[in-house]
Amino acid sequence: MGGVAVGVGALGRPPGGGEAGGRMKPARWPADRPEEGRLLHVEPRARRYRDTRVADLPSLLRAGDLLVVNDAATLPASLVGRTESGERIELRLLSREPDGTWTGVLFGAGDWRRRTEDRPPPPVLAVGAGLVVGGLKALVVAVLPPSPRLLRVAFDATGAALWSGLYRSGRPVQYAYLEAPLSLWHVQTAYGARPWSVEAPSAGLPLTWSVLLTLRKQGVRLASLTHAAGLSSTGDAALDAALPWPERSDIPAATVEAVLHTRASGGRVVAVGTTVVRALEGRAARHGGWLVAGEEVTDLLLGPGFVPRLVHGLFTGVHEPGSRHHALLQAFAPLPLLQEVAAHAEARGYLGHEFGDSCLLLDA
Template identity: 80%
Template sequence: MKPARWPVDQPEEGRLLHVEPREGRLTDARVADLPSLLRDGDLLVVNDAATFPASLLGRTVLGERIELRLLSQEPDGTWLAVLFGAGDWRKRTEDRPTPPAMPAGTRFTVVGLPVRVVEVLPPSPRFLRVAFEEEGAGLWSALYQGGRPVQYAHTLAPLSLWHVQTGYGARPWATEAPSAGLPLTWNLLLTLRRRGVRLASLTHATGLSSTGDEALDALLPRPERSDIPAATVAQVEATRAAGGRVVAVGTTVVRALEGRAAMNGGRLVAGESVTDLLLGPGFVPRVVSGLFTGMHEPGTSHFALLQAFCSRTLLREASAHAEARGYLGHEFGDSCLLLDA
């Protein structure tokens, strides 16, 4: 499936493949048709994490060019990060040169910020826990002034931060955009509300999708933090009690809701937590009825996640159908709705 190379001007006109797992039916539609595919009383849950500039160019003390991509902030204020050699997004991650060795204690600079390697983590010498000398507002100011959004070689030109924000982004928790929500304009969300579809949100710290290092990519997604408001829990419970369906916008929302429920014997509880839940074949969702997401090809980690909602056979059929009809993949691509009618 060809990747979409740039954000579209009218995301509601993007293509939408409706997959009905129980009937095995595939229907071509548009994102603008989403209100007619959901019911009065359904609940659409979005991830309102804003995307922060997590791609940081810098140099070693010897002047060697490097790139540090932040993965997540730890409770003690340190960061998990992935190191890349010289270059930028124009070269595929798997083709980037090997970065210099950075043992614990090594110091370097990115976007004008001094950084210290706290720890090198398995399974790759590129996987680091680092500490910035700057903290708080000073750190975030430097990140936003000098950092760039994480992007990959299929894109046409340098992305601005606003290209990777959903219309409802709030706290800057996302290393990469929770991209399933990019097509959801405020006009579309208001139309959904008028049709009786309820809207709720949570915040989930979306991490990196690829590093180009096979051993490291096998660990993705890493444990990620979520914050589920009490109002969202109440809406989920009311929707299910009334026979409505809970539809997640993106696999991060599924991971947040199902991970939180799994920690509490199937009961959804409000608050902040970290989940290491991995979705895939054999996983039976307890909270979520359906999924609105991007187009994902067989062999990708996201494709495996979708098998919690649909059989591998039907997903492969859907992927072949989409490719034959010119659907586009990746973060700015077309959409898929996995939901029985």
């Protein structure tokens, strides 16, 4: 257990990117048994914490609680190719737009083995420029602020031909701290459904069906929504300062009913990942405190001073100190406690990033 103390570091991603160095070691590969990963349970009001395992999560929740997951499956959003003049590039998809075009971030030559912030700049492309990525051709239809690397592109294929081309040509987005190329199945949660996310909604990766079924047996309700998790790092200071970008989510009526029922009956709503918090709280903020079903886009930014209306707790990853993600966590716990928790996690060898250990911010 720990009390309040001014420590060093914080849980989160480094400012301006997901690969800058920190003292917390990154997990370099997916775990064979993710439910055996470490889970740091933090009780913000009591200002204490303890070391447990993900497999212990059912003992930390109680009958009548609701666990809400993001069931977005992860796209093969990294597309390597060339400009029409032959320059090597990588296009990382960011989001699919309502008109069928895609927003993406352009990278220069190289691949995931080189840190995003160390990649050479890509060529500057104008509207009308062509790209060949894998077996797909794309046309630049817009260059967007705040960086010439942020593009809107239209692929030459549509429907099944486009999706087939993406899955045939694309790879999962990954970063230089990993030890080998990822397969697409490495970045899927157990319950992934529609392919909306360009990076994995990674908080849910340790939640195996064994853990989820144990939760159900103990009376914890499960609900889902679909939220399009975006990129965590581009290596471009202007783009990274704007993260996270607005993201779309689809909240089913059954999930709205489950959240309202849980709160009315005295249970706790626990979000798996900040994407779930953004989806639920962003929807409520947009509708005067009411949770409304359906598909919308949220630009909600979590951080110090934000008071959740619907969500009581957060199951999330443990990331290296120094941080944008740390600011998100301050919606659930005060800075001094997060600093002490981070120092404890570093000292105990917790692993960070998407395949790393977990943290539960939830009062008993």
